Amino acid sequence: MKRSRIPLYTTWAVLIFFYLPIGVLILHSFNASRFSSSWEGFSWRWYIRLFAERDIWFALQNTVIVALSSTIVSMVLGSIAAYALHRYHTRLQRVHYTLIYTPLVVPDILMGISLLLFFVGIGMQLGLITIFLAHTSFCVSYVAMVVLARLQDFDDSILEAARDLGATWWTTTWRVLLPLLAPGIAAGGLLAFTLSIDDFVITFFVTGPGATTLPIQIYSMIKHGSPPLINALSTLLLVVTFLIVWLVQHLTQEEHRHEVD
Amino acid sequence: MTPFLHFNQVRKTYGDIHAVDQVDLSIRKGEFFSLLGPSGCGKTTLLRMVAGFERPDVGRILLEGVDITDLPPNRRKVNTIFQNYALFPHLSVWENIAFGLRVAKRPAAEIKSAVDAMIDLIQLNAHARKKPSQISGGQKQRVAIARALINQPDVLLLDEPLAALDLKLRQRMLLELDQIHDQVGITFVYVTHDQGEAMSLSDRIAVMNHGRIEQLGAPAEIYETPNSSFVAAFIGDSNFFDGVVTELIEPDYCRLRIDGFPDVMCYNDKRKQRGDLVHLSVRPEKFRLSLDPPPNEARANCVRGRVAEVVYLGAQTKFLVHVQEYRLAITQQHSRFLLDQKPIRWEDEVWIWWHADDGYMLDRYSQTDEELLEMPAG
Numbered sequence: 001m002k003r004s005r006i007p008l009y010t011t012w013a014v015l016i017f018f019y020l021p022i023g024v025l026i027l028h029s030f031n032a033s034r035f036s037s038s039w040e041g042f043s044w045r046w047y048i049r050l051f052a053e054r055d056i057w058f059a060l061q062n063t064v065i066v067a068l069s070s071t072i073v074s075m076v077l078g079s080i081a082a083y084a085l086h087r088y089h090t091r092l093q094r095v096h097y098t099l100i101y102t103p104l105v106v107p108d109i110l111m112g113i114s115l116l117l118f119f120v121g122i123g124m125q126l127g128l129i130t131i132f133l134a135h136t137s138f139c140v141s142y143v144a145m146v147v148l149a150r151l152q153d154f155d156d157s158i159l160e161a162a163r164d165l166g167a168t169w170w171t172t173t174w175r176v177l178l179p180l181l182a183p184g185i186a187a188g189g190l191l192a193f194t195l196s197i198d199d200f201v202i203t204f205f206v207t208g209p210g211a212t213t214l215p216i217q218i219y220s221m222i223k224h225g226s227p228p229l230i231n232a233l234s235t236l237l238l239v240v241t242f243l244i245v246w247l248v249q250h251l252t253q254e255e256h257r258h259e260v261d
Numbered sequence: 262m263t264p265f266l267h268f269n270q271v272r273k274t275y276g277d278i279h280a281v282d283q284v285d286l287s288i289r290k291g292e293f294f295s296l297l298g299p300s301g302c303g304k305t306t307l308l309r310m311v312a313g314f315e316r317p318d319v320g321r322i323l324l325e326g327v328d329i330t331d332l333p334p335n336r337r338k339v340n341t342i343f344q345n346y347a348l349f350p351h352l353s354v355w356e357n358i359a360f361g362l363r364v365a366k367r368p369a370a371e372i373k374s375a376v377d378a379m380i381d382l383i384q385l386n387a388h389a390r391k392k393p394s395q396i397s398g399g400q401k402q403r404v405a406i407a408r409a410l411i412n413q414p415d416v417l418l419l420d421e422p423l424a425a426l427d428l429k430l431r432q433r434m435l436l437e438l439d440q441i442h443d444q445v446g447i448t449f450v451y452v453t454h455d456q457g458e459a460m461s462l463s464d465r466i467a468v469m470n471h472g473r474i475e476q477l478g479a480p481a482e483i484y485e486t487p488n489s490s491f492v493a494a495f496i497g498d499s500n501f502f503d504g505v506v507t508e509l510i511e512p513d514y515c516r517l518r519i520d521g522f523p524d525v526m527c528y529n530d531k532r533k534q535r536g537d538l539v540h541l542s543v544r545p546e547k548f549r550l551s552l553d554p555p556p557n558e559a560r561a562n563c564v565r566g567r568v569a570e571v572v573y574l575g576a577q578t579k580f581l582v583h584v585q586e587y588r589l590a591i592t593q594q595h596s597r598f599l600l601d602q603k604p605i606r607w608e609d610e611v612w613i614w615w616h617a618d619d620g621y622m623l624d625r626y627s628q629t630d631e632e633l634l635e636m637p638a639g
Binding site: 155157158160161162163164165166167168171175176179180 | 312313314333334335339340341343344345347348349350351360361364365408409412
């Protein structure tokens, strides 16, 4: 029987659908023309201009500060929450699970509005702190869910074995539980980091003067009409993203190969 | 002699279920002791109480006269071998074994010599640097044993340690466990649902059912004189008959009336009285089976039946024989050359008899226990 070619065509169609816009964007970041309607030859000018834009560097700095801090805090809180959800099955934990789960399904715009109302209500100065708090509030849920998934495959008798061999609760946590959960916590952290970096809607609501993050900066640049710069910036972001993904895959494969050996 | 490990009126309930119900049990020093029973009988709960992972609702547990009921697991001189080994996947074989000494903060030189010696003992020198995921099931088992023994516990707890291994390996590990017990001389408490494992390893066995100890004794004692239909059916196979005591024959025997059987005599160690309703039980291999009538001296306990099934297994043959409404399971060992004899076939009329000493009367009988016989031997 002749093998159907439909899967092949579908694959190509999906790939084109996904990557054609990105390809066009990369192409135009090297376009000497100010407008993407015509091609006027290869040029690095937008990249050079980009490095001169102080606003962008400031926004990037803000974004990284917020992303790093909210990632670290949500990794700690999320892992603890996941462990509590895994370890105890009381009615309180069912409420806890719902509370952790809700931010994943609540629309961003609702999160944004409610956080804004909350911060205004308690008279908090809008700025980096509020963005950090807002990001942490949804990143905790993502970290908790990833770590919880990891805990589901976790053999609790390993912890019992450690206790049985004379380890205190504290030693067991440090020398057995945390090393074993580390990949899950790291994966959750990576997810939180990416979510925080490109969050627009929630950040837009809770940002204040002088606390512009990269997505907001890009949005305002589009409004004030400098698309070629954005093309260049997006291409750089793309490169960084691919590097991170490649690194993560490389690391996990290394671990996998080790196991098969 | 004071008992080494003592359970005093221990009880544990989960909701409505009595996982462990009023258990009183003393385990001797250096003994290989087995807790045997079907899943859910409370044997694992009992073991986990010794390890410190469960707390009894009522009752105390004493080790060498010291109450350990409230001690956390890390402060008991008791170590466990878990059913799935529970090795630390992120540590090498060497580090797995060293774990107990490391958390005890022993000097590095002492750890090194102790772990190296232990690895020599379990013959895993070539695998010391490997991770648990890279070694076989039998090797994991040995690492688990080494890891538990390095702390020199007073009691070693084994929770179905062979359940995850295949049959061949299980038999080899069985021998190894026995050798290790002889070498280290510490008390082993072994939990299993496999009667074969328990019988071959143990000094004494406690057969458990529904959170209670049904019978406690040496393997042969439990096999030859079970005191309940549960024990009789769970350990080996058994045939059960309902009867009434009709006559006491001094000093030690009694005569029973069992429907369909002409004349039944039984050893009366349970001191049954005339008119008592009893349940007689006879093991399959205690029956004699023949196409010819038995010699005269075996006239009691003799009955005729029709062969319904023959399963030839080489060393032995299993028969299923219909006698009245009973279906008797009978096993014959072939200690003589088989082909010289006239074979017993399907539908043959046969004589069946057994010695009065080979039957036993049960203290407790339950119809459901007979159904254990229908289950495949696990």
